[in-house]
Amino acid sequence: MSPLSTKNPAVQVQHLTKRYGRRVVVDDISLHIAQGETVGILGINGAGKTTTVEVIAGLRRHDEGSVSVLGLDPHRDRGALRQVLGVQLQDAELHSALTVLELLELYRSFYPDPRPVAELLDLVALEEQRNVRFEKLSGGQQQRLSVALALAGRPRVVILDELTTGLDPAARRRMWRTIEQLQADGVTILLISHAMEEVERLCDRIVLLQAGRVLATGTPAELVAEAGTSTLDEAFVQFTGHEMETAE
Structure with missing residues (x-):
């Protein structure tokens, strides 16, 4: 266990369950994410990653369990949560006619x-x-x-979904350095990723x-040691029985 995981939690999820009709997409998940910790959420497509972070x-209501982000309930304390949580989702919808500067100014106004x-x-x-x-x-x-908009309010917790999908190698490494700056500032990060080099x-x-x-x-x-493999990619296959899909 990471030494950070023993500190006061930034995110506490207990027995979280989410259903769509009869289909259970999140099934009794519990997570404890410490302040300043960066946690990668991995799994094949359909594993429940995006629903969990939503x-x-x-952004979605759960059916059972509890969720706390810096002591705030995501629904009861929605306004306060927006001041401390930044979210970048892969399929975020933004006003297509606004410029980069206009979108940044709009989000900064919040x-x-x-x-x-x-x-x-x-x-x-x-x-x-x-x-x-x-x-x-x-x-x-x-x-x-989308990442810049998620960081506009100086959040203490950030959710990043497929952070570097579609980026060339130079832009990908530039983004990694941005995340490392956040880590140095003590920001808690939840990272959904298919890129094992990024996760490591x-x-x-x-x-x-x-x-x-879980x-x-x-x-x-x-995880590599537990799986008895030499790489994280191989460990993923050993645990899940599947190759990691490449994000589009």
């Missing part, structure tokens, strides 16, 4: 002490695209802008989900 973010525009643009390397409309950005640029570099601990349940948890090195 419940944590207050917070009492937002990050400066110049800092946000620099964090995600979009200075040259500041006056470009969202619909004209490349997929990778749209992804980077950034995550203190991994939670591996399968069929809506299959295994530990540091990357601990």
